[in-house]
Amino acid sequence: MIAIRALEEKIQSEGQVFAGNVLKVSSFLNQQIDTAFLLEMGKEIARLYEGSGVNKILTVEASGIAIAVAAAFYMGVPVVFAKKGDAKNLSSDRFCAEVRSFTKGTVNVISVDRAYIKKEDKLLLIDDFLADGNALKGLLNIAAEAGAEVVGAAIAIEKGFQKGGDAIRSEGVRVESLAIIDKMTDTEILFRPQD
Amino acid sequence: MIAIRALEEKIQSEGQVFAGNVLKVSSFLNQQIDTAFLLEMGKEIARLYEGSGVNKILTVEASGIAIAVAAAFYMGVPVVFAKKGDAKNLSSDRFCAEVRSFTKGTVNVISVDRAYIKKEDKLLLIDDFLADGNALKGLLNIAAEAGAEVVGAAIAIEKGFQKGGDAIRSEGVRVESLAIIDKMTDTEILFRPQD
Numbered sequence: 001m002i003a004i005r006a007l008e009e010k011i012q013s014e015g016q017v018f019a020g021n022v023l024k025v026s027s028f029l030n031q032q033i034d035t036a037f038l039l040e041m042g043k044e045i046a047r048l049y050e051g052s053g054v055n056k057i058l059t060v061e062a063s064g065i066a067i068a069v070a071a072a073f074y075m076g077v078p079v080v081f082a083k084k085g086d087a088k089n090l091s092s093d094r095f096c097a098e099v100r101s102f103t104k105g106t107v108n109v110i111s112v113d114r115a116y117i118k119k120e121d122k123l124l125l126i127d128d129f130l131a132d133g134n135a136l137k138g139l140l141n142i143a144a145e146a147g148a149e150v151v152g153a154a155i156a157i158e159k160g161f162q163k164g165g166d167a168i169r170s171e172g173v174r175v176e177s178l179a180i181i182d183k184m185t186d187t188e189i190l191f192r193p194q195d
Numbered sequence: 196m197i198a199i200r201a202l203e204e205k206i207q208s209e210g211q212v213f214a215g216n217v218l219k220v221s222s223f224l225n226q227q228i229d230t231a232f233l234l235e236m237g238k239e240i241a242r243l244y245e246g247s248g249v250n251k252i253l254t255v256e257a258s259g260i261a262i263a264v265a266a267a268f269y270m271g272v273p274v275v276f277a278k279k280g281d282a283k284n285l286s287s288d289r290f291c292a293e294v295r296s297f298t299k300g301t302v303n304v305i306s307v308d309r310a311y312i313k314k315e316d317k318l319l320l321i322d323d324f325l326a327d328g329n330a331l332k333g334l335l336n337i338a339a340e341a342g343a344e345v346v347g348a349a350i351a352i353e354k355g356f357q358k359g360g361d362a363i364r365s366e367g368v369r370v371e372s373l374a375i376i377d378k379m380t381d382t383e384i385l386f387r388p389q390d
Contacts, residue, residue, distance in 0.1 A: 032311040033274040035267040061257035066274070069261050072230040073268070079228040079261070116227040 006040060007179045008191050011157065017184055021131075021159065029156060030063035030128050041178055042070025045126070045154040048176045049075070052151050054124040056080060058117070058143065060099070060110050060135055067156055068126040075124075080117060082110040082142060095145045097138035110138050112146075119147035130155040130177060133164025140173065152176060159184070160192050201235065202374045203386050206352065212379055216326075216354065224351060225258035225323050236373055237265025240321070240349040243371045244270070247346050249319040251275060253312065253338065255294070255305050255330055262351055263321040270319075275312060277305040277337060290340045292333035305333050307341075314342035325350040325372060328359020335368065347371060354379070355387050 016024040028034035045067075054075060059068035060082040072079045082097075085108060094111040101108060117123070125139045136153055143150045152174030158165045160180040169175050180192035211219040223229035240262075249270060254263035255277040267274045277292075280303060289306040296303060312318070320334045331348055338345045347369030353360045355375040364370050375387035 026308060027310070031276060031278065031308055033264065033267070033276070035264070035271070035273055038264070039268065062260060062276070062278075063256075065257060065260040066264050069228065069230070069233070069264050072228070073234065076230070078230055081226060081228070081257070083226065083257075113221060113226055115222070 004044065004178050004194060006037070007156065010034075010037065011179060011181070012189060015189060017186055017189070021162070021184065023157070023159070023181070023184060023189075025157065029067075033066050038066055038070045039073075041067055041156060042072075043074050044178060045071040045124075045176070046074035048154065049124055049152065052124075053122045054151050056117070056121050056123055057126050058082070058112070058123045058139055059126045060084070060139060063129075064127040064135075067128055071124070071126060071154065077124075080112060082112045082139065084108045084110055095142045097141040097145075099138035100132075100134045110135075110142070112142055114146070117143065117146035117148050121146070121148040122151050123148050124151055125153040126155070127153075128156045130158040130165045130175070131162040133162075133168050136164065136168060136175075140168070154178075157181065199239065199373050199389060201232070202351065205229075205232065206374055206376070207384060210384065212381055212384070216357070216379065218352070218354070218376070218379060218384075220352065224262075228261050233261055233265045234268075236262055236351060237267075238269050239373060240266040240319075240371070241269035243349065244319055244347065247319075248317045249346050251312070251316050251318055252321050253277070253307070253318045253334055254321045255279070255334060258324075259322040259330075262323055266319070266321055266349065272319075275307060277307045277334065279303045279305055290337045292336040292340075294333035295327075295329045305330075305337070307337055309341070312338065312341040312343050316341070316343040317346050318343050319346055320348040321350070322348075323351045325353040325360045325370070326357040328357075328363050331359065331363060331370075335363070349373075352376065 014027045057068050057079045068079045096111040155177040158177035158180040160182045182192045183190040209222045252274045263274045291306040350372040353372035353375040355377045377387045378385040
């Protein structure tokens with residue numbers, strides 16, 4: 001609860017809204033990282049999923065990594081991050097999913113080496129943002145391909161007005177967002193009340 | 196010292212060598228992250244740079260982020276990560292540098308919003324790998340453009356035989372690598388002795 005309220009205040013004071021529903025929070029979350037604050041968010045995610053049996057965190061490069069690592073520190077589990085595109089040192093034996101990037105306007109393939117997700121795994125999916133839900137759907141597809149259980153998802157900032165989170169919740173996936181923005185204009189940011 | 200020896204053992208037991216001097220350590224460092232081990236590496240970096248006055252860590256997405264965050268936790272400083280390429284939510288007012296990727300064979304532009312590096316900053320540059328030194332040179336160029344002081348660099352794994360680290364050291368930059376590989380074949384990995 002402290003982390004949620006603190007995150008809302010931080011978005012209000014440091015967030016900048018740009019045309020096309022772009023919220024810039026790069027002063028503390030996804031370019032410059034406020035380390036102490038990141039730890040608080042990680043602790044809150046660990047609290048939300050306490051006792052849920054999560055044994056691994058799955059995220060996607062790049063800006064999901066920091067918050068995934070912070071949560072992993074408190075949960076005592078490893079992190080796996082999906083990579084975008086191809087590289088010489090990527091194995092060909094990979095779980096793959098297509099993801100449309102909201103901010104970049106491109107379609108990426110994200111993939112994870114099959115060695116790092118097992119069907120016995122109980123996964124927590126983590127990302128910094130949830131808007132249309134495309135990245136999260138990609139991670140859900142990778143988990144499904146691996147036959148692993150998804151215990152739930154944890155997001156720093158959800159753009160509730162873009163409905164991706166609600167669509168995924170309606171399919172029975174537990175989605176916990178530390179802040180949910182229901183309305184965003186140049187002059188005001190309104191948050192969805194949460195317990 | 197414990198972290199250095201442990202990292203060498205981990206590379207010996209889990210690292211895989213592929214054609215073209217590619218070392219795959221994605222089981223614990225740059226795809227799957229062994230969280231407890233990552234913390235040990237972060238703690239060792241903090242010890243190496245204790246009392247050096249570092250006030251900010253600069254790294255580059257994606258695989259530098261986890262180890263940068265781990266070091267930042269122990270050093271109590273923020274992390275800034277350079278981004279690759281362009282996106283709608285990137286400001287046009289950025290420090291930029293070109294970086295050739297050893298594993299991908301491409302040239303990327305990396306950049307940091309000018310708001311996040313000040314000329315008063317005393318930077319520690321962190322990355323997971325140092326081979327030809329191109330990523331580190333890119334970060335050095337960004338720091339120079341910002342007029343910030345570089346206290347030094349900390350790397351998880353240096354491929355000493357590719358000489359990038361030695362070239363940068365010869366220019367007077369402090370470069371601390373937790374493991375330096377001097378020779379690497381399909382059957383053996385030899386490390387440079389370190390104090």
